[in-house]
Amino acid sequence: MDPSYQKHFAVADYVIFAVLLAASMGIGLYHALSGGRQRTTQEFLMADRSMRCLPVSLSLIATFQSAVAIIGVPAEIYTHGTQYWFIGCAYILGLFIPAHVFIPVLYRLRLSSTYQYLEMRFSKAVRICGTLTFIFQTVIYMGLCVYTPAFALNAVTGFELWGAVLATGLVCTLYTTMGGLKAVIWTDVFQTVVMFAGQLAVIVVGVQQTGGVSEVWRKVREGNRISALDLNPDPTERHTFWTLGVGGIFLMLSLYGVNQAQVQRYLSARTEKEAVRSCYMVFPSLQLALALSCVMGLVMFARYCGEDPSDKLGTSSKDAMVIYFVMDMLQGLPGLPGLFIACLFSAALSTISSAFNSLATVTMEDLIKPHFPTMTEARATLLSKALAMSYGLLCLAMAYITHLMGDSVLQVALKIFGMVGGPILGLFCLGMFFPWANSTGALAGLGAGLALAFWVGVGSIVTRSSSTRPLPPCRAVLLSDNTTTAIHTALLNVTLSQPSGLKRFYSLSYMWYSAFNCFTVILIGLIISFLTGPMKEEDLTPGTVYPLLGKLLCFLPEHLKKKLCCVTPLGHTLSAQQRPSQNKESNGLVFPREDRTSQEETDTFFPEAHTPLVEHETTV
Ligand SMILES: CC(C)(CO)[C@@H](O)C(=O)NCCC(=O)O
Numbered sequence: 001m002d003p004s005y006q007k008h009f010a011v012a013d014y015v016i017f018a019v020l021l022a023a024s025m026g027i028g029l030y031h032a033l034s035g036g037r038q039r040t041t042q043e044f045l046m047a048d049r050s051m052r053c054l055p056v057s058l059s060l061i062a063t064f065q066s067a068v069a070i071i072g073v074p075a076e077i078y079t080h081g082t083q084y085w086f087i088g089c090a091y092i093l094g095l096f097i098p099a100h101v102f103i104p105v106l107y108r109l110r111l112s113s114t115y116q117y118l119e120m121r122f123s124k125a126v127r128i129c130g131t132l133t134f135i136f137q138t139v140i141y142m143g144l145c146v147y148t149p150a151f152a153l154n155a156v157t158g159f160e161l162w163g164a165v166l167a168t169g170l171v172c173t174l175y176t177t178m179g180g181l182k183a184v185i186w187t188d189v190f191q192t193v194v195m196f197a198g199q200l201a202v203i204v205v206g207v208q209q210t211g212g213v214s215e216v217w218r219k220v221r222e223g224n225r226i227s228a229l230d231l232n233p234d235p236t237e238r239h240t241f242w243t244l245g246v247g248g249i250f251l252m253l254s255l256y257g258v259n260q261a262q263v264q265r266y267l268s269a270r271t272e273k274e275a276v277r278s279c280y281m282v283f284p285s286l287q288l289a290l291a292l293s294c295v296m297g298l299v300m301f302a303r304y305c306g307e308d309p310s311d312k313l314g315t316s317s318k319d320a321m322v323i324y325f326v327m328d329m330l331q332g333l334p335g336l337p338g339l340f341i342a343c344l345f346s347a348a349l350s351t352i353s354s355a356f357n358s359l360a361t362v363t364m365e366d367l368i369k370p371h372f373p374t375m376t377e378a379r380a381t382l383l384s385k386a387l388a389m390s391y392g393l394l395c396l397a398m399a400y401i402t403h404l405m406g407d408s409v410l411q412v413a414l415k416i417f418g419m420v421g422g423p424i425l426g427l428f429c430l431g432m433f434f435p436w437a438n439s440t441g442a443l444a445g446l447g448a449g450l451a452l453a454f455w456v457g458v459g460s461i462v463t464r465s466s467s468t469r470p471l472p473p474c475r476a477v478l479l480s481d482n483t484t485t486a487i488h489t490a491l492l493n494v495t496l497s498q499p500s501g502l503k504r505f506y507s508l509s510y511m512w513y514s515a516f517n518c519f520t521v522i523l524i525g526l527i528i529s530f531l532t533g534p535m536k537e538e539d540l541t542p543g544t545v546y547p548l549l550g551k552l553l554c555f556l557p558e559h560l561k562k563k564l565c566c567v568t569p570l571g572h573t574l575s576a577q578q579r580p581s582q583n584k585e586s587n588g589l590v591f592p593r594e595d596r597t598s599q600e601e602t603d604t605f606f607p608e609a610h611t612p613l614v615e616h617e618t619t620v
């Protein structure tokens with residue numbers, strides 16, 4: 001890149017960035033020295049199951065809102081218009097279903113790792129396969145999260161790329177291992193606030209410099225960036241209402257329903273009601289986050305309308321352009337570039353810390369502890385530190401792979417969520433909603449789901465068949481109306497020629513990946529289960545099946561329902577056995593605090609659910 005386009009930091013910028021890192025470390029240190037001083041795994045991994053809904057909800061949105069979204073969404077809006085904004089419609093069911101289906105089942109089983117569910121419902125083998133799939137997904141995603149802000153910063157300021165990658169990884173490992181989940185959640189709260197502040201600052205300054213709200217509006221209208229609701233049913237069309245609003249629901253379910261990082265937060269809430277409420281509170285904050293990044297894309301378009309600076313930048317990457325736009329605009333306003341960089345790194349840190357903590361949890365709980373039940377505390381602590389370290393290194397390696405992929409970062413993230421998260425979602429749905437599914441079916445289903453996912457996913461990368469058609473730049477500046485229309489029609493004709501055969505299969509919109517892969521797992525899982533002998537009700541662990549059919553077919557007579565969905569409703573089984581006093585009062589939906597302390601009682605039913613694992617001493 002032409003060095004004259006490189007932007008520079010003032011002292012104030014460095015100070016703000018340093019304050020962010022110091023505050024994050026401080027929160028980690030505080031939780032390392034206060035409370036139970038992180039000496040039990042209940043505290044280290046579960047935050048003593050004592051959190052309130054506000055910090056939990058802010059932490060929930062921080063987990064999957066990384067620098068990828070902060071940079072990727074404006075770049076998407078800048079290039080393709082506001083169609084992506086319709087993903088906000090998917091947030092409704094995408095949060096309502098986790099709150100009322102997944103949280104009740106998982107919370108009441110008193111898990112530490114979501115994958116314990118798979119063992120209770122199916123078998124140890126399914127649990128291990130589920131865990132390995134999750135680790136795979138998280139490690140790749142983490143690479144992308146570490147790499148994105150470092151790459152962006154490097155492209156525009158010349159800041160050392162791998163230095164930034166290392167600094168992010170290091171700071172994050174430190175506060176995560178010092179302060180446990182409490183530190184992770186409270187740094188998330190602080191970092192979410194910084195994230196919103198940074199985005200807001202960019203928008204305010206951007207609107208001001210472009211000449212006010214009405215001017216921005218005029219330019220984005222003329223540039224055709226305000227998209228109408230696209231109801232095209234073609235599943236290969238990248239972003240339409242159906243792919244975003246319906247396919248997006250499954251994406252949300254895989255992230256907010258069954259992903260370990262999120263479930264761990266639900267489980268850290270002091271009551272089930274609090275967990276459900278925190279899931280509800282995600283909705284407005286997630287809409288706000290989406291709106292801020294979409295508006296930022298529009299402001300950026302209005303500002304560069306017609307004069308795309310990407311040639312000068314020496315890269316066609318629209319992601320790098322977002323950073324260029326921000327730095328270009330904030331130049332000369334001391335502190336603001338620093339605030340935006342703090343915003344980027346806040347977003348990244350809050351995601352990576354969640355990933356570290358959840359990876360440490362599942363690796364200890366699902367892979368190591370079951371094989372070494374007699375491991376000493378000191379050994380276990382040492383081992384978990386070594387684990388954190390190796391995951392850190394692995395994620396640096398992954399950062400390098402992302403570096404080679406060269407797609408837009410938002411698309412890479414959404415593809416990973418769909419390709420690996422979709423089959424995991426399918427596995428949980430198979431277990432929760434289909435009482436007949438057995439362990440063999442689950443394994444076959446997961447295998448088939450992953451195979452198909454990678455076939456489509458890798459196929460689309462290799463053949464480059466995702467239909468991306470950037471909108472032309474601002475017509476008011478470039479061309480007269482007639483020419484633009486002509487070009488537009490020509491463009492449409494070229495891209496509307498349908499691909500055929502396998503190529504069409506490969507060009508399935510990545511927004512459908514989650515739904516498609518989830519259904520593959522369920523379908524294959526059910527077929528194999530019926531072939532190998534379906535599960536019987538008496539063999540099911542109580543509380544692992546959600547009586548979906550029973551609820552959907554509530555109009556059928558009682559005896560028919562019993563026959564069809566051979567399962568006692570959720571509330572009954574668990575409450576009747578474990579908490580007789582709760583039965584009438586809350587229909588098993590809410591467990592007050594006092595009730596939750598009756599550990600021994602639970603453990604007789606689910607000895608696995610409460611394995612006391614590594615006692616993490618104050619680490620570091
Ligand atoms: C995952 C959604 C769709 C919703 O939370 C959004 O936050 C997003 O597009 N995230 C991209 C991935 C990331 O920011 O790391």
Ligand code: NA
Nearest residue numbers: 062065347351
């Ligand atoms: Na984040």
